[in-house]
Amino acid sequence: MFDIVKRSRRLREKSNIRALVRETQLHVDDFVYPIFVTHGEHIKEEIPSMPGIFHYSIDMLHEEIEEIAKLNIKAILIFGIPEKKDELGTSAYDEDGIVQQAVRHIKKLNKELYIITDVCLCQYTSHGHCGIIEVESVLNDPSVELIARTALSHARAGADMVAPSDMMDGRVQAIRILLDKEGYSNIPIMSYSAKFASSFYGPFREAAHSAPQFGDRKSYQMDYCNANEAIREMELDIEEGADIIMVKPALSYLDILRQGKDQFNVPMAAYNVSGEYAMIKAASKMGWINEKQIITEVLTSIKRAGADIIITYFAKDIVKWLKE
Ligand code: PBG
Secondary structure (H helix, E strand, O other), X not given: OOOOOOOHHHHHOOHHHHHHOOOOOOXXXXXXXXXXXEOOOOOEEEEOOEEEEEEEEHHHHHHHHHHHHHOOOOEEEEEEEOOOOEOOOHHHOOOOOHHHHHHHHHHHHOXXXXXXXXXXXXXXXXXXXXXXXXXXXXXXXXXXHHHHHHHHHHHHHOOOEEEEOOOOOOHHHHHHHHHHHOOOOOOOEEEEEEEEOOHHHHXXXXXXXXXXXOOOOOOOOEOOOOOHHHHHHHHHHHHHOOOEEEEEOOHHHHHHHHHHHHHOOOOEEEEEOHXXXXXXXXXXXXXXXXXXXXXXXXXXXXXXXXOOEEEEOOXXXXXXXXXX
16 A cells, blocks of 8 residues: 555545535626627627627617626626727717717616726727827827726716726826716726737627727737736736726636736736637537536636636626526
């Protein structure tokens, strides 16, 4: 016989003891569900590369909102697909823009549901960049001004929280100052702080019609080779007044999430993005992986890495499974 004294397997022997020592467990309160709202009427259209996820026109939102409430999901993140795009993304900060209308409508349907809005210009600009363009380069400060105006118009419409996703410098501070000045000091900011220039956003850009018409987003979104820079970005956003910091995408960036969690004492969110969703959906459809098990494992790993909040297109699925 061997002389083994320490045996880790003792605590794995039976499912009851595994449950007792389990460190991470998913809970319905962990999840935020993204919703795409489009202009037009009578639209409920599945996004081809994101099976199970739909574009809704405002008049069709009620069934989605009802289902979310029934599942006890507490928060949604709204993306708008506007009718008109222009150089300055004016429909992003229009008081009657698509997100602003959607927020007012959803609040009428269900005043308990917590509404977070994505604050960016890329769905609204004709060139598809997250800011204003001058000779093919994205201007920072004038863009920040419009982004802050967009956040304010969302708050005015009734949004509970704003989430800037543009990655311009100083936008958290500008949003905080403007919201406070206009009487919205209670509206928190969840900042996409460590947002990487990632190919995992591909299906989203198709869904939101927001692919850049020239160039890429590398002059504002982060280089995925860098972790220290991500820490600096998170630090800056906290200094500027972010209440929650986000890492995006999630799966290839769990190290960043863990470092942020260890370093900062603020709630952290992770965005399990469209490409991460699409890969699992595609492999499941082929019968190559077990969808339910993989999704549960993936979401648990995001929580284990340090996420307090997980934004995911799988929210409805996982919440159903957690109830079983
Ligand atoms: C807008 C925005 C993007 C995503 C969220 N907000 C796209 C991008 O930056 O190109 C991606 C979400 C996803 O892929 O699920 N700036």
